[in-house]
Amino acid sequence: MSRIAMKVNGADITKDVADPTLLSEFLREHLGLTGTHVGCDTTQCGCCVVHLDGVSVKSCTVLVGQAAGHAVTTIEGLAEGGQLHPVQKAFRECHGLQCGFCTPGMIMAATELIATYPGTLNEHVVREEMEGNLCRCTGYHNIVRAILTAAEEMLGPDRVVQPASDHAKTEG
Amino acid sequence: MYPLVYHRPKTLAEAKELFGAGADATFLSGGHTLLPTMKQRLAAPSDVIDLTAIPEMRGIAVEARLLKIGAATTHAEVAESKIVRDAIPVLAGLAGSIGDRHVRHRGTIGGSTANNDPAADYPSAVLALGATIVTDRRRIAADDFFTGLYQTLREPGEIVTRIEFPIPDSACYAKFRSPASRYSIVGVFVARTGKNVRVAVTGAGASGVFRPAEFEAALSADFRPEAVAHCSVDPDSLLNDLNATGEYRAHLIRVLAGRAVAKPGALQSFK
Ligand SMILES: Cc1cc2nc3c(=O)[nH]c(=O)nc-3n(C[C@H](O)[C@H](O)[C@H](O)COP(=O)(O)OP(=O)(O)OC[C@H]3O[C@@H](n4cnc5c(N)ncnc54)[C@H](O)[C@@H]3O)c2cc1C
Ligand code: FES
Ligand code: FES
Numbered sequence: 001m002s003r004i005a006m007k008v009n010g011a012d013i014t015k016d017v018a019d020p021t022l023l024s025e026f027l028r029e030h031l032g033l034t035g036t037h038v039g040c041d042t043t044q045c046g047c048c049v050v051h052l053d054g055v056s057v058k059s060c061t062v063l064v065g066q067a068a069g070h071a072v073t074t075i076e077g078l079a080e081g082g083q084l085h086p087v088q089k090a091f092r093e094c095h096g097l098q099c100g101f102c103t104p105g106m107i108m109a110a111t112e113l114i115a116t117y118p119g120t121l122n123e124h125v126v127r128e129e130m131e132g133n134l135c136r137c138t139g140y141h142n143i144v145r146a147i148l149t150a151a152e153e154m155l156g157p158d159r160v161v162q163p164a165s166d167h168a169k170t171e172g
Numbered sequence: 173m174y175p176l177v178y179h180r181p182k183t184l185a186e187a188k189e190l191f192g193a194g195a196d197a198t199f200l201s202g203g204h205t206l207l208p209t210m211k212q213r214l215a216a217p218s219d220v221i222d223l224t225a226i227p228e229m230r231g232i233a234v235e236a237r238l239l240k241i242g243a244a245t246t247h248a249e250v251a252e253s254k255i256v257r258d259a260i261p262v263l264a265g266l267a268g269s270i271g272d273r274h275v276r277h278r279g280t281i282g283g284s285t286a287n288n289d290p291a292a293d294y295p296s297a298v299l300a301l302g303a304t305i306v307t308d309r310r311r312i313a314a315d316d317f318f319t320g321l322y323q324t325l326r327e328p329g330e331i332v333t334r335i336e337f338p339i340p341d342s343a344c345y346a347k348f349r350s351p352a353s354r355y356s357i358v359g360v361f362v363a364r365t366g367k368n369v370r371v372a373v374t375g376a377g378a379s380g381v382f383r384p385a386e387f388e389a390a391l392s393a394d395f396r397p398e399a400v401a402h403c404s405v406d407p408d409s410l411l412n413d414l415n416a417t418g419e420y421r422a423h424l425i426r427v428l429a430g431r432a433v434a435k436p437g438a439l440q441s442f443k
Contacts, residue, residue: 002178019220020173022207043208046274055248055277061207062278063200065178066222109274131354132272 004068008033009077023067024048024059027074035075035104039134046133049105050074056112058132075104078111087111087150096146098137109133110147114154121151122161173210180222184308184331187221191329194219199331201244201283204275228333229282234259239337243282248273250281260301262343265439266293266361269347271354282332285317288324288380290411291355293347295381300361300372301343304336320379340365346432346440347375348424350415357415358424362432367392371429376410376421387429397430 005014008031015030024041027033027050039047041060048060051073078085087110090096097103113129114121126144135143145163152160177194181187191197197219200206209215223229229244232255239259241250250256251268270276270284270293284294285305298305298314305312308331317325326332340363347359356375363370369391374381390399405425407418416424431440 018175019178020176022173041211043204043275046272049274052277056274057277058274061204063178063203063207063220065180066200066203066224068180113273129273132274 002065002068004064006067006069007071009073017064019063019065021064022060023050023052023057023062023064023072026064026067027059027072033074033076037101037104039101039105044134045102045105046109047102047105049108049133051108051112054112054115056109073108075108078107085111086153087114087147090146090150090153091143094142094146094149096138096143102133102135102137106130106133106135106143110150114147114151120159120161121148121155123148123163174216176217177219178222179219180225182225182227184226184228184333187223187226187331188308188329190219190221194221197221197329199223199286201286202246202279203283204271204279205283205287205289223282223331224280231334232256234339237339239263239339240334241281241337242334243285243332244280245282247271247276247279247281247284251276259339260337260343261437262345262361262439263297263301263337266297266345269293269439269441281335285335286324286326286332288318288320288322289355290321290377290380291353291357291375293345293356293359293374296359296361296372296374297337297343297345298335299381299383300363300370301337301340302363302370303338305332306334306336307332318381323380338365342436344432344436344438344440346428346435347442348428349441349443351443353415358421358428360425360428360432362391362429364391364395364436369395373405373425376405376425378409378411382409384425384429387425391429391433395433397434400426400429400433403429 004017027036037047039045043061050059053070087107126147179190195218198217200220200222224244230242232253233240247267247270251264256264284292303314305317343363345361347356358376359374361372371387384405386403405422407422410418410421412418
């Protein structure tokens with residue numbers, strides 16, 4: 001048992017927790033932040049992605065002690081003043097989800113990608129950089145569109161190349 | 173998970189003391205091999221000693237034509253480092269090709285080298301570049317360090333603190349990834365310094381990373397992709413598993429060696 005102090009979504013938290021507790025387990029079961037999902041628990045699927053000091057990590061593969069003294073942001077911490085984060089908004093508008101199980105991890109991964117990627121974001125880059133996040137429903141197409149839509153809103157049109165729309169493609 | 177005690181020492185001395193005091197202690201760096209292994213019950217340490225808060229384990233620098241990277245440096249830090257990109261560009265490329273971006277944010281060069289997974293990327297660079305593994309008690313040449321599948325010369329309680337890479341004239345890496353696991357089925361790292369060429373193959377060897385002598389001789393004589401066209405590795409010395417047969421891996425070694433040499437300085441990842 002250790003006394004763990006960390007910042008979670010901006011709030012200072014102190015709890016006594018057993019050492020083998022995973023960060024994902026701590027967030028869900030000790031803090032009730034069940035937006036962070038556990039899909040595989042084997043570091044494969046990315047459903048559990050949160051930000052640790054602004055960097056995306058698979059929280060099922062971090063011991064709570066490793067995160068002690070650091071700042072964690074979960075999907076619950078993204079919206080500000082009742083306003084959805086641009087990535088959340090874009091997932092809704094672009095139909096970037098079906099069952100929604102992968103969505104919190106997708107959105108946390110995408111917000112970090114947009115915030116930190118140094119170059120121009122395009123469909124290829126997004127697909128490569130998001131390969132640590134698996135979705136069993138959507139076929140990824142609308143997830144990529146959602147991310148590029150949000151990226152354009154956040155970074156401006158100069159940093160983002162939108163894919164040619166399916167509609168434009170069929171029209172030649 | 174099952175009971176364990178987590179420690180985060182601030183000095184090497186403290187880490188060694190904790191290791192000695194634990195019934196069955198182990199070190200933790202990025203945890204991206206250790207924690208999945210523990211969940212599978214393939215490891216059940218009593219004490220987990222996190223090495224990442226120890227200052228000696230961090231930092232990237234070039235001194236006397238040696239690129240020195242602290243063991244707790246993450247794959248993402250190596251991939252983004254200007255020092256690494258200037259000194260050995262393909263090493264930054266290799267680090268940026270490991271797993272996915274979340275794995276790269278946690279996994280470390282020291283953890284990967286100490287673990288010596290037969291499919292890991294770093295051991296090929298460490299061996300081909302003739303790096304030195306620096307520990308809390310000695311310096312070990314890469315040629316001696318990797319001794320078999322998940323086996324190294326490291327003694328119980330010995331801490332890898334940094335890796336020192338001699339800077340070559342040029343180096344290149346070509347790998348073929350399993351689309352499911354993201355690990356290399358075959359990766360070929362080629363380093364050239366003057367007329368001396370060293371080649372290391374990961375993902376394929378039945379006893380882990382190895383240097384294919386015939387390829388090194390051919391490329392030392394003639395540093396062109398064509399030089400390896402007739403080189404071969406005995407398929408019986410290679411892994412034969414659900415990802416690929418030994419014959420297929422032997423074929424990939426030749427193809428990837430040729431592709432690597434065709435693009436000096438470049439990381440090429442195929443899937
Ligand atoms: C989904 C996924 C995909 C991956 N894909 C790839 C890939 O494509 N290529 C690749 O190369 N790797 C891949 N990895 C492995 C990843 O790079 C690991 O992070 C790495 O191999 C181990 O580094 P670590 O810092 O996480 O080590 P840890 O898990 O912390 O430690 C691994 C082992 O080394 C020991 N150890 C750690 N540091 C030291 C030290 N300084 N001194 C002595 N012993 C030490 C530990 O006790 C443990 O036994 C993948 C991992 C995952 C989860
Ligand atoms: S639950 Fe963490 S990666 Fe799948
Ligand atoms: S929306 Fe169902 S897993 Fe992605």
